[in-house]
Amino acid sequence: MVKEIERYGIPIVHMSTITTISESVGANRIVPTIAIPYPVGNPNLPKDEEYKLRKKLVERALNALRTDITETTQF
Amino acid sequence: MKFKVLYYVNQFFGQIGGEEKAGMEPVFKEETIGPAVGFNGLLEDEGEVIGTLICGDNYFNENKEKALEYIMKVIKEKNPDIVVAGPAFNAGRYGMACAGVANAVIDELNIPVVTGMYIENPGLDVCRAKALVVSVSDSAGGMRKALPVMAKLTMKLMKNEEIGLPEEEGYIPQGKRLTVFSDKRGSERAVEMLIARLNAQPFETELPMPVFDKVEPAKAIKDLSKATIALVTSGGMVPIGNPDRIQSASAQKWGKYDVSKREGLTGEYCTIHGGFDPVYANEIPDRVAPLDVLKEYEKNGVIGKVFEYFYTTTGTGTSVGNAIKFGTEIGKELREAGVNGVILTST
Numbered sequence: 001m002v003k004e005i006e007r008y009g010i011p012i013v014h015m016s017t018i019t020t021i022s023e024s025v026g027a028n029r030i031v032p033t034i035a036i037p038y039p040v041g042n043p044n045l046p047k048d049e050e051y052k053l054r055k056k057l058v059e060r061a062l063n064a065l066r067t068d069i070t071e072t073t074q075f
Numbered sequence: 076m077k078f079k080v081l082y083y084v085n086q087f088f089g090q091i092g093g094e095e096k097a098g099m100e101p102v103f104k105e106e107t108i109g110p111a112v113g114f115n116g117l118l119e120d121e122g123e124v125i126g127t128l129i130c131g132d133n134y135f136n137e138n139k140e141k142a143l144e145y146i147m148k149v150i151k152e153k154n155p156d157i158v159v160a161g162p163a164f165n166a167g168r169y170g171m172a173c174a175g176v177a178n179a180v181i182d183e184l185n186i187p188v189v190t191g192m193y194i195e196n197p198g199l200d201v202c203r204a205k206a207l208v209v210s211v212s213d214s215a216g217g218m219r220k221a222l223p224v225m226a227k228l229t230m231k232l233m234k235n236e237e238i239g240l241p242e243e244e245g246y247i248p249q250g251k252r253l254t255v256f257s258d259k260r261g262s263e264r265a266v267e268m269l270i271a272r273l274n275a276q277p278f279e280t281e282l283p284m285p286v287f288d289k290v291e292p293a294k295a296i297k298d299l300s301k302a303t304i305a306l307v308t309s310g311g312m313v314p315i316g317n318p319d320r321i322q323s324a325s326a327q328k329w330g331k332y333d334v335s336k337r338e339g340l341t342g343e344y345c346t347i348h349g350g351f352d353p354v355y356a357n358e359i360p361d362r363v364a365p366l367d368v369l370k371e372y373e374k375n376g377v378i379g380k381v382f383e384y385f386y387t388t389t390g391t392g393t394s395v396g397n398a399i400k401f402g403t404e405i406g407k408e409l410r411e412a413g414v415n416g417v418i419l420t421s422t
Binding site: 001002003004005006007008009010011012013014015016017018020021022024025026028029033035036037038039040041043050051054055057058061062065066067068069070071073 | 097133136137167168171197200201288289290291292293294295296297299302304307309310351352353354355356358359361362363364365367368369371372377378388398399401402403405406407409410414415416417418419420421422
């Protein structure tokens with residue numbers, strides 16, 4: 001899905017935990033995430049800490065979208 | 076003396092449990108469990124399975140070094156003649172785990188590995204050059220067909236018999252070139268192929284070309300504060316009740332939902348994804364698709380706008396063909412709507 005959306009020329013960032021799969025399916029911009037059942041969260045943290053963590057991860061994703069790259073890059 | 080097989084399976088085939096046990100650390104049991112039982116029976120009097128390693132798929136993929144440390148320690152201790160893993164069918168995490176075990180065993184211990192995967196399994200490319208990967212169906216329904224092929228290859232390897240060509244033996248090509256003698260020289264074979272092709276008759280190339288399908292990275296967004304960002308997920312997040320009846324595995328369709336008036340997914344969304352423990356995602360759906368944070372960034376002017384529709388499907392067991400179709404359809408809509416960037420989350 002990532003690859004086909006990017007084919008339209010729209011920059012796309014893949015937020016995933018198993019980045020090796022992400023690379024093998026052809027994602028170019030990748031943000032590694034926390035865990036499979038909660039990629040952008042962590043139930044072990046207090047709610048406000050968890051929200052901060054999510055904000056940081058999404059910030060990283062937005063940063064990826066505004067960065068020009070020439071090859072597969074993890075942010 | 077019988078040759079010794081050590082078997083690797085995930086938590087499901089190891090009969091420990093489903094997704095709720097996918098985080099389990101590896102354990103070793105000195106018995107045949109799950110597919111190892113049937114496999115052992117196929118070895119007749121020539122070999123035996125001396126034990127089964129079981130590891131949760133999530134644990135392996137999230138803690139690969141720690142998982143392999145234990146797995147390799149057990150394999151060194153038990154010193155098997157061959158390691159058999161899976162078959163993993165089209166289960167991505169299981170395939171990656173089988174591939175990870177296979178590569179470590181072959182690289183570090185020089186012990187051969189036989190496994191089985193569906194041709195689209197992401198683990199295949201990771202290990203196909205080293206392990207013998209039997210071509211199996213996309214679901215566990217293919218177990219009965221897969222095990223005899225895996226067992227036959229195992230016996231051949233153990234008896235030092237020559238392994239035939241992939242299509243004859245049922246394994247997936249490893250990308251190796253072999254020298255074979257032909258009674259016709261190359262120019263004759265080439266001309267025969269050309270004539271067959273011109274006559275629209277079947278012919279088989281002697282040198283299949285690799286298929287490279289890379290998409291060039293799209294240009295970056297210049298000004299995020301004016302950009303519209305769309306949120307997409309393969310984590311199966313849907314409005315409670317799943318109005319479009321998106322499948323919980325092997326998805327046949329995707330859905331889109333208006334989130335323009337929402338502050339986050341939490342409250343009206345849940346996951347129908349059948350491939351992970353849904354407890355945490357159902358508690359706070361934004362843990363899978365972070366609409367809450369994106370909305371805050373919109374409010375603060377960090378980004379121009381969150382696209383009004385949120386796109387979703389289920390990524391587990393979904394065929395590459397369908398994933399391509401979904402991506403093409405969703406991408407078309409996003410381009411026509413003038414979306415400038417996409418965040419896609421996967422579980």
